[in-house]
Every structure is written in C-alpha cells, then in structure tokens.
Amino acid sequence: MKRSQWIATGLGIAGAWALGSVALAETQVAVIAQGLSNPRGLNFAPNGSLFVAEAGTGGTGGCLPSPEDPTQQRCYGETGALTRIDPTGVAAPRRVVQGLPSMAGPGGFAASSGPVDVDFFGMSAFVVMGWGGDPALRQGVGSKSALFGTVLRVLPHGGYLPVADVARNESRFNPAGGPVDSNPYGILALPGRRVIADAGANALIEARGWWDCLHAGNDRTLAVLPPTPAQLEPVPTSVVQGPDGFLYVGQLTGAPFLRGTASIYRVPPHGGPAQVYLSGLTAIVDLAFDRSGNLYVLEIARGLVPGPEADPGVGAGRLLRKRPGEAPEVVLDNLVFPGGVAVGPDDALYLTNFGIFPDAGQVLRVTLD
Template identity: 40%
Template sequence: MSASLGAVPSALADSAQSTSPDWHVVATGLDNPRHLSVSGNALYVAEAGTGGSGPCQAGPEGDEVCFGTSGAITKITRHGQHRVVRGLPSLAAPDGSAAIGPTDVMAHGRHWVATIGLGADPAVRADMPTTGRKLLGTMVTGKWWKAKHHRMISTRPRVLADLAAFEAANDPDGVGPDSNPGGFARTRHGFVVADAGANAVLKVSARGRIRVIGVLDSPGTEPAPFPPFPEIEMQAVPTSVIAAPDGSVYVSELVGFPFKAGASRIHRFSRTGHHSIVATGLTNVTDLAWYRGSLYAVQIADEGLLAAGEDLPMGSLVKVMPGGMAKTVLDDLPAPYGVAFSRGRGYVTTCAVCPDGGQVVAFNLSGK
C-alpha cells in the first residue's frame, strides 16, 4: 500500500536536528524500530519493544530473551511522534536490545495491520502469558479512534492470521518448525508475508487463509568461523516483501549464520508463482522499496553482521541498478532496517537493535 505524505516531509525535516549532511532525524527514542510505512500525512513505525520481566527462554542466536508487552506502533507527523498502539508482545535480551516483536505495519484510514515476530518453534508459545501465546508469530489488525488532545488510540489487536501455527502444522522448508513473521506487502486479495524463521513466502487472504508461495533455497555453504571450520549451509532468511506493478512480488534476504557479506539476494515471484533471482552480491538485506520505478534495498551491516562483533553494525541504503548491481545512496547508517519513500524524500529506521535509541532519518532523493 502506498500513499503520499504531501507537504509533511518538508515540515518534519526542517524542524529536525541534522546529524549528517545527507539526512535529518525525524523521530527518536524508538525501541528496536524495524519496518515503516507511509499513510496519509504520517509515517508509521513498528517498534519491536524491549522485552520485559519474563518468562525467559533461549533466543534465535542462543542468548536469553525475556517476554514483555513493550512492543508498539508509533505514528510520526509534523506535530511530533506518538505511540498509537501499545502493549504488544516483545522478546528481548535483559538489557532490552535485539528485540523480537512488532516487525512491520501498514495503516489505511481507521485500520492498521502488523506482523509480530517469534523467532522460535511455535511450541514455545504454550509457556507464554496470554498476550504472547495469542499474538507472537501472527499477523494482527485493529482500528483506531481519536482520544483526548486529538491523539489516536487503538482497539485491541485481532489475529488475522496465525503464521506460527501454520508453520507448526506444515513446516514448508522441512527443517523443523521455526516461525518469525517479518515484512509484508498488501496485494489485491490480501497480503504476502516473509517468514524469516520458516524461510518461506506466504500468501494471507483478506479472511486470514494462508498458503505457501515459495520457499527460499540456501544461498550456499560457508566455512564456520570456528575450528575445525566445517562447511555449513547458510539459511536464506527472507525479511521483507514488496509488490511490483506487474503483480509479482520481490523478497529481500538477510542470509543466516555466518551472515556472509555479498551473499544476499533479491528474489522475485511472479503472479503464477515462478521464482527467479533479480539481484545478487548484496549483504544482510532487511527491506526493499520502490521509488519511481527504481528498487532500493537496506543493508543492515555492510561488512556482514558477524564482522561487527560487539559493536553496532553499520549499514547502508543502496539503489539496485539494472543487471543487479548496487549503487550506494546513503552509507554509515547505524544498524538501519526499514525504508519508505514519498514525493522525493526517503525515510530509514536506524539503530534497529537499540532500546530507546532507535531513530527515523529523512533524506532528499535528489541526485540519488
């Protein structure tokens, strides 16, 4: 779904503090911000939250993550930023970093739709509090209305599709149940969702019926970064979906451990389900977006996530040129994740693994 921001981007950028010659900050203090979208005169950002007091369990990378209801959706306009949906489930490290929770959001009129991650075998939900048991690993929807001071608040989210339950019952890639719903795109008859845990691209109808569009194959093997350095198969890890004018969908790929630089691809699925690779040589891609017929991609870590070690990864926004080559649009972005465009201006979420440190930055597309 696309919409125009009209004159709001200029108002946002003009009132923001510049941190770089290339971009301006338009929102701060976000908790692990991921994908974002434009609707009407506003931006909407999915915040994965900061976890909570528990219960705790092993996360996707083996570290402990604890449950809480700190996930949120933030609305950004020229008047400021406001969390319009609160209380969504979140799993994060004890310090609130690297959270799993709300991952993507779209708004249209009074309605909103979001995906909420899980990053585990769906069976772990049985041991979660009610909110986690019902909402982790799902696509949810809700409505908002105006409250005091013209601020928006939301109804309780309703599950549109239980993607984790579908993974538990079907396991399309055949390597064991694991679900982590991520970016999605709206289509004529519903939505297409990237499930990063399942390595699958799923179609969700307007009534919540789920079917598999495709399963991403491994991009290859890579020596493990520890003795005796055995060859390991990298997981594909789809992260986002965008729709193309011809009815096809494009899917970005992060690539799993050891997160090799240059191993990420962009996939295309036609309306009939035919799969092809449209770009290679990218690194740890988290989001895609179209602008005036050109394809843009966010790389969360230009040198690969493993190369960052304990430091915050530095990434970029690139323009995918004909033939699959990439042209850098913005670089030296701290852990960027989502991207959206409107009328000559782009927006990127940064510090996507940071509690209370995430931002949305805006930049002009002139010459880029």
C-alpha cells in the same frame, strides 16, 4: 531449517555514527524522530501519515533461550507498539497502539519478538508480529504471547484483531523442511490478502481474509527460498510488489552472514518458483520501490561477522538504489543496524536507524536532490 539468527555484534559503532554518512553528493539526511524502542519496519498510510513498528524492550515476564544465543535469555513484556511519526519532524512520535507483546535480551536490546513491520491496504493497517523459534513455545510465556507470529489488523482507537497465524502455518506444513521455526518479518498488504516473508520458515506465505481469519485454510505457501550458494539459510526478511506486479523478496541469509551472499528474488504475484533478480548483496532487511521504478535496498550490516581481514565497516548498514538496467549504487552508508525503509508521498526516503536499541531508535528522512 536452522533457526534464523540475529547476531548483535559491532555495537561499538553506535557512538560513531548517528545519521550515517552520505555516499551521493546530492543526499540530505535529517533525524525526524528519536527515542524509539527497537524500531523496525515503517510505512505510509494513504493519507500521508507515517507509522513505524516498535518491537519493544521485552520485560520481566516469562523467559526463553534467545534464538541468537541459547546461552542468553529473552524475556517477555508488553512494550511493543505501533507509532505515528510526523514526517516533518515537528511533532513528537505518538504510540497509537500500545501494550503489544515483546521479547528482548538484557536491557531491552535486540528485541527478537514483537511488532516488526506494518503495511496498509486503504486506511487499514496490518502489523506483523515477529517470533523466532518453534511456534509451540509461544504458549504460556505471557498473557498475549499467542499474538507472536501473527498478523494484526489495527482497529480504531488503538484496538487490534489477529487476522492470520503465520507461525501456525509453519507448524502445520513446514514448507522448507527441517526443524519447525517461524519468524514472520516483512508484510505486503494486497487486495483480499497479505503476503508475509517468514524469516524462520524460509518461505513466502499468503494469508487471505479480512476479519477473524485464524481458522485453518486461510493461508498458503507462495514460494520457498532456496539455500544460498554458500549453503546458508535464505532467511527472507522483506517483500514488496514491483512495477511489473511481481513480488520482490529480500534475504538476510543465515549466520555467519557472509558478504555478497544475499540476493533479491522475484516471485510471480500468486506464487511460483523464486528466481534470483539481483545477487551479491549482504544482510538485506528491507526493500522499497519509488514511483520511477527504482528499487531501494536496505542492508542491516556489511557482514555481521568479521572476515579474515580487519574491516572497520563490519557492522555498518547501508542504503542502496538500483535503477532499472543499472548496477546498484550506495545512497547512504555507515548506518547503525537500520530496520526498515519506505518511500514517502514527497518522494523522500524514510528509514529506521539504531533498530536494535532500546529508547535510542531513530527515523531518518533522506532527500535526493
């Protein structure tokens, strides 16, 4: 497959929108954390604590051509983190795991590699480390660069242990064919296994085991996403389990990220053909179900590349709600490169905003009365 791409266009909208604009009259929005570095996926632990994956700002270490633009460099640093967020917004964010590898462009913008999502099974946190490119290129970039493309299990007192090498699965099997490319991006923790949406491999990967699971044979491909009707790359970014037990997979699609070309796929719990569940969406970056079975869809932007007609909404993200049996409705609009969404134990929605910015990322709490 072709390399999945993030095109960070439309940065000028950042000054115009901090909270997004409310689309439903009953929606209330509050900033509960800010100053984060490239915040992406977030999730709640069973005890009600909220954690967000910060992809970091790269650094001054080894550099490689950016997967978004080969004429630009992304450089290595150990600035990634897993951060605890106070859902009330009273306490300041606290990085509970620090020093994770990160690669970003000039100024620390648009980190393409590093911690990008987190999920819990019991009180065990699992962090997925994005990469973006041929896994062989990880070697020698930095002292911890072998952690790119893996899943980390968080240990007490800020430690961590790699328990799956998702990128290696792409090197060994390349399930979708084409150039070897891995970018693990979304993770779902289930009993005895983790399911990972690999945006570079265009596949859904299952990693089994609990402790030292880097040996061969602990992972397999659950599904390969088909090309979009416009023959764009699928680029799966997110995976959640629905009330019916099936896996629901959101896709970014590849460049030029045309409006209406992204879909949500439904995959049997233990693998099988990916069937379209909902189409006509754009640049999906995350999904979440609430306790009523409503599906929330986070679009990073309404088309990252302007179309033939001028559109001031290009570059603006939005949050949609899909009630069972109904068409999607917009909950929140004009977000700035949001990175993840989660439903809290209080039934509020929590999402990251300014997700490709160094030291300017936010966590928002969205309440639907």
